[in-house]
Amino acid sequence: MTAQMYSAEVPNSPDIPGEGKPRRSILCPEKLVQSYQSHKGTNQITTLYENFLEGVQRSEGGSFLGTRPIVDGVAKPYEWMSYTRVQERVTHFGAGLAHLGVTSQSNFGIFSINRAEWTMSELAGYMYNYKSVPLYDTLGVAAIEFIVNQTEMETIIASADKASILLHIKSSLPTLKNIVVMGAIDDALVAEGKELGVQIVVWTDVERNGREKPVPVNPPTADDIATICYTSGTTGVPKGAVLTHRNFVAALSSFQLLSKHQKFFIPSTADTHISYLPLAHVFERISQSIMISGAARIGYYQGDTLKLLDDVAVLQPTIFISVPRLFNRIYDKVLSGVKAKGGIAAFLFNRAYQAKKANMKRGTVEHPLWDRLVFGAIRARLGGKVKHIVSGSAPIAPDVIDFLRICFSADVYEGYGQTEQAAGLAISYRGDLTPGQVGPPQLCVEVKLRDIPSMNYTSQDKPFPRGEIMLRGYSVFTGYYKNPEQTAEVLDADGWASTGDVGQWDDRGRLVVIDRVKNIFKLAQGEYIAPEKIESALAKHYLVAQIFVYGHSLKSTLVAIVVPDAETLKTWANDNGLGNKSFEELCALPKVRETLLKELNAFGREVDLKGFEIPKNIHVTSEQFTIENDLLTPTFKLKRHTAKEKFNVEIERMYQEGN
Missing domain, CATH: 3.40.50.12780 (ANL, N-terminal domain)
Structure with missing residues (x-):
């Protein structure tokens, strides 16, 4: 039996090198809606x-x-x-x-x-x-x-x-x-x-x-x-x-x-x-x-x-419409509460949870026994009457989507969109319990993926086409107010708007958001982050030579990779009885990391960074960012994607330490 498709290629669309074919929802293959x-x-x-x-x-x-x-x-x-x-x-x-x-x-x-x-x-x-x-x-x-x-x-x-x-x-x-x-x-x-x-x-x-x-x-x-x-x-x-x-x-x-x-x-x-x-x-x-x-x-x-x-x-x-940050908080509180109780309560919760998770594979989010016996108290946290939950503004983790469906027995939707298209780009469909995807395009737009050679994403990738998410349709904005230059960067002559996000089509024509092209991104609570602005501010601290700020869209905090200033760090080391250590040895010391983190926290507030813009954890390295090690461009700009790949282990560890 052929699996149901959620989107289809737009008929008679031209082949354009470096781009995939545009797709529309299977519900409107011929004509986009506008009223x-x-x-x-x-x-x-x-x-x-x-x-x-x-x-x-x-x-x-x-x-x-x-x-x-x-x-x-x-x-x-x-x-x-x-x-x-x-x-x-x-x-x-x-x-x-x-x-x-x-x-x-x-x-x-x-x-x-x-x-x-x-x-x-x-x-x-x-x-x-x-x-x-x-x-x-x-x-x-x-x-x-x-x-x-x-x-x-x-x-x-x-x-x-x-x-x-x-x-x-x-x-x-x-x-x-x-x-x-x-x-x-x-x-x-x-x-x-x-x-x-x-x-x-x-x-x-x-x-x-x-x-x-x-x-x-x-x-x-x-x-x-x-x-x-x-x-x-x-x-x-x-x-x-x-x-x-x-x-x-x-x-x-x-x-x-x-x-x-x-x-x-x-x-x-x-x-x-x-x-x-x-x-x-x-x-x-x-x-x-x-x-x-x-x-x-x-x-x-x-x-x-x-x-x-x-x-x-x-x-x-x-109806409860929110952002991942709040859903993550409910998820964390419930699971930590279950763990703290232990005993028969934890046993019952885990048994009920696994039973409902198995049920979801058969397409249902309800269970007559467990909903009443175990999940009633959790449902009461949102008032006890929620039928529909919508998450948007930032990506939500698949296990949190599953948790919401299991604990609230509600229809849970994940939407994806931006200001520039009145939040109308894609949304998952009722009855589709596959987490991690944001559904096909909304019925007012068509979507295509454009190759990003610098990040090794192409519309010809196997098994799934990948690239920058582009859209065209009735919800797409007319441009930026009194700003033709930035409008031209986002909106082309044929009406296609670039999102700065990287997506892929799954095997059933649903969109999965996997990365971002642009340097501005969102944290889990939906706050916009401009990392270059933060790096520019924090790099002014006397102990910092270079800094790479990173934020995972499923997390609510930032982390950073810091290269200390060798000269000022040596002075600090002398003042703190560590003058006999080399630069490499100092960078490996927990005390240096703790001091830098505390200093950057205070300094960030002094230079008017907001709380969510200040890294909550850092990794200190003695390795400079250079053109030779491929962390800088020839114009000395940080290659963010390369830096993320290089420090991926450290980034994951910093986030785990924060949990």
Whole structure:
């Protein structure tokens, strides 16, 4: 019997040297999707505004946005606004923004952690055809200045704490005129704004003004820009991915069609999603758009990730969308807890685990006895009602995917995508329990692999073709804002976008992400890492001559290979009673490694590296990186792939020591 294929080569596609044939999902071999039909079958959904109206109609007045009020420091039960109430408020708020001078296709900022006003502000943008530009402080203050100035932003919607940050740097933000504050504000903030020439207004006042002075809704077209989403740039300057309504709706339409084929889910009014992944990134925004399309409820976390599981226990979501870092934490806690208990509890868990693992080979994730007897308490960690789990933003280890399926008896999906295609590149299918793959291309794109000779990856590799993942289709962005040079590096004249990631097709036409080409990469929690920037910063330490920073995409921390500065290390050795040792002997000493690690940790913070950018373990070597040993290019740049291969044993050991 022939195994089911998940993708097929695009018919009549030309043979291009150095490239494999493009492939599409087996569900759409002839035509890519870009819109979807409303549930009543009366019209095609082509914009995010129409997607919102679809949710309002489907909801029949049901709950939409939920928030936990904090009273005397204690989080209370969720309070809900209905879809129809949110529609009213969004209409008024969008009109209020118009009175502040926001016009069709002009840019406005949103700067806050996830909360109901964030979503409502964006929905107002969709309704009145404004372009949202999210801001987030993990990029750093310099990046915020760059984004505000490049987009010539006049109005920013912000929480009170973020409003203070903006006022602090107002001298560097000449275009900023209005800050709309979510929640309560004090007189001091208003006074500070007035002194700096910035009007500070409360979100609800803008809403009231729009209610009293209505403005006609101004719906966007599919080709209008919905958002400019900034990501880290290779030079340290962020780059803004320009995403249209068509880009997002194409990805949404893929999920809709997958659902009709029982390969994914579209939520209903009975479903609940917890919103805690940053709304500044497209992963959470496409997730919310999926929830809206099916009129599901969205409940927000309190704002503290340490209290997330408490929020989850109260909300009891049926859909849990997260990143590998959290799933890894649950995995580690459960398995270490089982090990600590030992005895009959550990015996029962292991027996149940193996029984369900065997069941998965027969295509089922449920077991009537073990689910109740052993896994009920684990399911309760996510509220006890989760039916669908989606992991994205970074690769997840196959054994963790298996763990989630076994312990939660849920459909578990692994998605793969980037900002530049509205997170819509590939996703694994319901019922396919093979871990380690991200499924075929989404139904809105086609994907091909381009040879990377420098890394020995080719589309002719046996048994599986390998190469850089390239895609073309309706979810692919139009380019980087005011940056034609970087756009040209990523997007070619035929519409093919390069991802910087290395993939291979498996024997059934599913995509497996195996490596990366580009120097910016993600850790397991989804944080972007620019290793050259970190290496440049840490190499300034007086004890460091050369450094190679490495991050495994399934891990949440960085490690590094360090070549000490021979002269300054000798001085340190003399001061510490080790003057009789050679350079090679010093590099092998545990005390030198411990000292360097401690020094780099402190120094990293001094030079404003973030916690996740500082290596948590290092290996010290006396061997210089040179052109002769193939670790440097002729222009003295580090050959990252070669260095990774050379120090692979040390890298694996450093990560094992960290577990």
